[in-house]
Amino acid sequence: MTGADVLLLALGAVAVGSGALVVLTDHLVRAGLYLVVCLGAVAGLYLVLAAELVAWVQVLIYVGAVVVLLLFAVMLTRAPIGRSEDLNRPAWPAAIIGGGAGVGLAVLLADAYRWVEVAQGPPGTAELIGEAVFRTWVLPFEVLSILLLSALVGAIVVSRGQR
Amino acid sequence: MHPTIPYVIAALLFGLGVFGVLRRRNAILLLMAVELMLNAVNLVLITAGGTHGQTFALFVIVLAAAEVGVGLALILQLYRVKTSVAVDEIDLAEKS
Known part of the structure; x- marks a missing residue:
């Protein structure tokens, strides 16, 4: 466990946690704000992975432009500010397929890479x-x-x- | 740096995105879930690919921006016609 690993784990926990809130919350506007946290954490991951330029482009374009556009759409479609009851379909099929895809890919990648150590490339x-x-x-x-x-x-x- | 950590994070983010796309009825939330999936792919590209992977991640970010632009135009038009953005209320066989 190096310092980079600890940072990756912490930022990954933030990204996955806020990503889960994006797909689970009942508030439309809050989903957009959680998306900001998630994309920001992913930008942090890029920084730890030595991809400087992509990290700042992520902050500029995703956090700056895409989320603002999505929030514009929320406002223009006159979405309710509070919680809305009709945002979701039944969760079970989605949970099975999404969970299967996520956990399956995670197991596959973890099995393929085990715990190999890779040297960082030059900073991007x-x-x-x-x-x-x-x-x-x-x-x-x-x-x-x-x-x-x-x-x-x-x-x-x-x-x-x-x- | 152990590449397993970002790969597993990316896999989990992708799973969350798939879950969101299948579960959400609201078209805007659906787009947000698609963004999660695109970010997962970008994370894999950047972990794996060095300079060229980062270039591809940049291209994917540009594609995502274009997708959101066109998607929002479609959503707003849908709202104007239907006064609702629920994706399962769209009648695909309807004559206009």
Whole structure:
């Protein structure tokens, strides 16, 4: 157990705990706020795993933009502020499939990796990631920009409605 | 650093995401559960992949942002038509 392991365990407990609250709570707005905690903890995990740039992009885009968009949607659909009773379907089938997927994957990965020790790679600074993006992954990067453009146009067309 | 720890965390987050997608009726909460799953995948990519894994995680984050944008446009349009965002009340065979 090194210091990094302890940090990973602590942040992972926060992430999984708040993730559970996201899918279990009866308050729509609170689900969004728990999602902030969960995504923040995952950003902390990225930092411990030496992925600096991705951690800050996670904070900027997920915590900053995606959650704000989701909370906008909560407000625009006039969701009740208090607890709502009609958010869920029966939990049993979902619990069996979700729990099966989660525990199954966990057992599989734990069995595959046992308790091997892996050396940390170089920290993923903006310089390193930028080089990887623009030397090796240029084409996916450009395709992604076209995808963003089409998502933008699509969102505008869908929300304009038929007039 | 023992990679088992982040892998198990990612597996549990993914399971929670699957559970949320299957259990929630509200479309916005469904999107939140999808975000949990995408984050689990990102965690695996970053633990496993070094520089290239981190690049892929960045791409996944961008895809998630695009997905949320289009998803919210669809949800708002659904709310305008149905005044409800419950996913099991959508009649897929309905003629408009």
